[in-house]
Amino acid sequence: MRPLIRSACRLRARVRAMATLPAAAAFSPSSSAAARPPRIPLARFFLPSAPPPAALGARALRTSAAAAAAAVEVGGVKIAREDVVREEDPTNNVPDTIYSKIGLQLHRRDNHPLGILKNTIYDYFDKNFSGQFNKFDDLCPLVSVKQNFDDVLVPADHISRSYNDTYYVDVQTVLRCHTSAHQAELLRDGHTHFLVTGDVYRRDSIDSTHYPVFHQMEGFRVFSPDDWSGSGMDGTAYAAADLKKTLEGLAKHLFGAVEMRWVDTYFPFTNPSFELEIYFQDDWLEVLGCGVTEQEILKSNGRTDHVAWAFGLGLERLAMVLFDIPDIRLFWSNDQRFTSQFSEGKLGVKFKPFSKFPPCYKDMSFWINEEFTENNLCEVVRGIAGDLVEEVKLIDNFTNKKGLTSHCYRIAYRSMERSLTDEEINDMQWNVREEVKNKLKVELR
Ligand code: DAH
Numbered sequence: 544m545r546p547l548i549r550s551a552c553r554l555r556a557r558v559r560a561m562a563t564l565p566a567a568a569a570f571s572p573s574s575s576a577a578a579r580p581p582r583i584p585l586a587r588f589f590l591p592s593a594p595p596p597a598a599l600g601a602r603a604l605r606t607s608a609a610a611a612a613a614a615v616e617v618g619g620v621k622i623a624r625e626d627v628v629r630e631e632d633p634t635n636n637v638p639d640t641i642y643s644k645i646g647l648q649l650h651r652r653d654n655h656p657l658g659i660l661k662n663t664i665y666d667y668f669d670k671n672f673s674g675q676f677n678k679f680d681d682l683c684p685l686v687s688v689k690q691n692f693d694d695v696l697v698p699a700d701h702i703s704r705s706y707n708d709t710y711y712v713d714v715q716t717v718l719r720c721h722t723s724a725h726q727a728e729l730l731r732d733g734h735t736h737f738l739v740t741g742d743v744y745r746r747d748s749i750d751s752t753h754y755p756v757f758h759q760m761e762g763f764r765v766f767s768p769d770d771w772s773g774s775g776m777d778g779t780a781y782a783a784a785d786l787k788k789t790l791e792g793l794a795k796h797l798f799g800a801v802e803m804r805w806v807d808t809y810f811p812f813t814n815p816s817f818e819l820e821i822y823f824q825d826d827w828l829e830v831l832g833c834g835v836t837e838q839e840i841l842k843s844n845g846r847t848d849h850v851a852w853a854f855g856l857g858l859e860r861l862a863m864v865l866f867d868i869p870d871i872r873l874f875w876s877n878d879q880r881f882t883s884q885f886s887e888g889k890l891g892v893k894f895k896p897f898s899k900f901p902p903c904y905k906d907m908s909f910w911i912n913e914e915f916t917e918n919n920l921c922e923v924v925r926g927i928a929g930d931l932v933e934e935v936k937l938i939d940n941f942t943n944k945k946g947l948t949s950h951c952y953r954i955a956y957r958s959m960e961r962s963l964t965d966e967e968i969n970d971m972q973w974n975v976r977e978e979v980k981n982k983l984k985v986e987l988r
Contacts, residue, residue, distance in 0.1 A: 615645055616646060617645065617648070618681035618682055620685075622645055622646065626685070627641075627685070628642050629712070629713075632713065634714045635711060635713060636706055636710060637710045637711070637712060640755075640925055641710060641718070641755060644742065644756045644875075645684060645718075648681065648742065649874060650680060650740050650858060651680055655874075655882070655885060656865075656866045656868060656874065657859070657874060659885060659886075659888065659889060660797075660890065661760065661858065664738070664796075664797070666796075667792065667793050668738060668762075671792060672736065675736045676737060676762075676764075677734050677736060677737045678737070678738050679725070679737060679740070682739060682741055684718050684741060684742055684743070685712060685717075685718060686716070686718075686725075688714070688715050690719070690725070690728065691720060691724040694726065694727035694843075695723045695727070695812040696837055697811050698811065701811070703720060707918050707919070708720070708745060708746055708918070709744075709746065710744045710745075710755075717744075718744035719741070719744065720743055721759060721761075722739045722741050722743060722855060723812060725739045726812070726853065727843070727844050729763070730840070730845065730846060731844045731845055735765035737763050738760060738761065738762050738763075739761040739763075740758065740858070741759065742756055743756070743758065744756050745757075746921075747918060748917050748921050749921045750933075750935075750936070751870045752863070752871055754859070754874075755925070757857060757859045757871070758859060759858065762854045763852070763853045764782075764785070764786075764851060765851040766778065766781065766782055766850050767849055768849075779815075779835050779850055781850070782851065782852045783815060786834075786852035790819055790854060791803060791819075794819060797861065797890070798865075801823060802821065803820065804819075805817050806818045810834055811837075813833065813834025813853060814835060816833070816834035818830075818831065818832050818833075819831050819833065823864060829860075830856065831855060831856035831857075832854065832856075833852065833853060835850060835851070835852055836851040836853050859874060865891045866892065866894050867894045868894050869896065872959060875930065876959060880960075881897070881959075900960075902933060902956065903956045903957070903963060903968045904953055904956075905953070905956065905968070905972045906938070906951055906954075907975070908987070909980075909985040909988055910948065910988065911949070911985055912983075914984075915950075917937070919983055920935065920979065923978050923979055923982055923983065924975055927978060928956060928971050932955070933956065933957040934954070935952055935954050936955075937950055939951035954975065956968050
């Protein structure tokens with residue numbers, strides 16, 4: 544199950560004491576109550592600690608998706624399939640379906656909702672900080688475990704480090720699961736104001752607001768003692784006040800005059816930490832996570848005696864709301880009926896669904912074993928059905944007298960672009976059942 548943030552309230556209730564990163568939320572195109580927002584998290588980072596990585600059946604999870612392109616390039620770095628997908632290596636859990644997304648860089652397309660949103664945020668920073676923020680949007684998504692976790696103080700036993708949550712290329716290398724992975728290197732390179740936009744990767748469950756690849760933007764600003772000395776505040780209070788002012792301005796720039804509120808939260812890399820929520824279509828929506836950077840990060844990277852603020856936001860969540868995009872898979876669509884609706888510089892043009900084909904539901908029940916996780920199941924289903932799977936939902940769960948636990952999952956198949964035939968759905972379901980049985984070693988009922 545998805546560990547984090549579903550709605551602000553649930554999230555807060557669960558995570559008060561520990562970290563979490565709420566990410567973006569999405570609204571469906573209709574504002575009717577029935578069709579209303581699945582409250583999507585921005586990102587589901589930081590849960591309380593859990594078991595450390597175990598190379599749990601990584602190999603078994605490799606999908607049978609068609610082999611992807613032989614090599615792609617990101618920011619001048621060539622990434623070959625064999626650099627990322629290693630079927631024989633038990634410390635690797637990257638399937639071809641994920642490799643096929645590397646290098647697509649949706650956020651760099653000026654006519655794509657994610658590119659339009661990125662550019663609108665750039666405009667805000669350019670206007671208000673006269674070009675001081677350096678922008679990075681093609682940093683390589685393959686990063687070290689050190690960059691992704693250690694450098695931003697993610698505890699050694701944190702759940703986000705597990706093979707169940709993160710894509711590992713090998714024990715030391717991951718597909719970044721957040722853009723915070725680049726904070727330390729950019730600080731060391733001497734940057735004091737920067738925005739990092741990129742694709743991030745997380746193993747997760749399947750529904751209309753979660754996809755294993757999504758996009759984040761990280762913001763970071765460093766202050767030196769001269770900045771706050773005349774303010775009557777200490778460095779931390781000064782940075783926190785500046786952060787709030789900056790992000791309230793950004794929210795207004797994106798959403799117009801909206802009601803906002805700040806909520807205290809926890810992230811490993813900031814203290815204090817906050818979430819910004821805005822009141823949008825009758826609901827509080829988490830927009831981003833942020834805070835004053837932990838001194839240790841500044842000290843380790845050449846900025847002793849400075850303070851800084853940082854924020855991270857999920858672009859899909861915001862774009863789903865701003866453009867009325869009802870399903871996160873649409874961002875990946877090449878269908879002209881989707882792509883032709885958006886153009887450079889036009890934020891908030893409402894998406895008109897071109898058709899809604901009926902979903903087809905298939906249930907499957909099995910006795911789980913100790914290693915079973917929903918993320919592993921979803922990886923198998925995606926490996927077979929790709930983007931034709933819309934949702935995988937646990938609908939029944941019981942334990943019998945012998946102590947065996949049964950799960951029943953309902954799989955919704957639906958294409959965004961065409962009607963699916965009974966035959967292809969039955970074929971997919973048959974293959975899903977076979978692979979679930981063989982790879983996850985569960986007993987079908
Ligand atoms: N990296 C966090 C996540 O993905 C988001 C985040 C929260 C980034 C707070 C920040 C920050 O820079 O200060 O869950």
